[in-house]
């Protein structure tokens with residue numbers, strides 16, 4: 001799928017927002033949802049999305065909705081680093097298949113990095129849900145800390 005296209009209400013993140021597909025949630029308010037990536041590239045890899053904005057990518061995003069997602073992305077990045085103490089953290093976002101996008105609902109990745117631990121392959125290798133649930137609890141516990 002290219003940069004141009006129509007938002008598909010059947011995409012997996014739209015299903016997660018509607019509660020039609022499972023997710024391990026880390027944060028939720030009226031506008032923004034964050035959940036663990038099920039094919040994590042590192043321990044603590046999570047995703048942040050708008051619940052209201054039907055934007056496939058950054059180019060289509062409503063600026064007000066984007067501002068809310070970015071503010072929560074910062075909050076969660078702080079929580080992830082406080083909880084898991086990584087040596088670094090990637091915050092990334094892909095637009096269009098050639099750029100690496102596989103799900104066409106705008107999302108931000110938060111990926112902790114540890115020195116000497118290589119980054120896992122993108123969207124490969126499913127995580128154990130119990131482990132994700134424990135990580136989500138560790139991270140969300142630091143949200144108000």
Ligand code: AMP
Pocket residue numbers: 012021023035036037038039040047093094100101102103104122123124
């Ligand atoms: P991107 O390639 O930037 O579009 O990222 C999509 C991300 O969504 C990948 O990192 C996938 O591992 C992740 N992903 C796909 N399906 C699910 C799902 N059902 N729950 C959580 N993460 C998912």
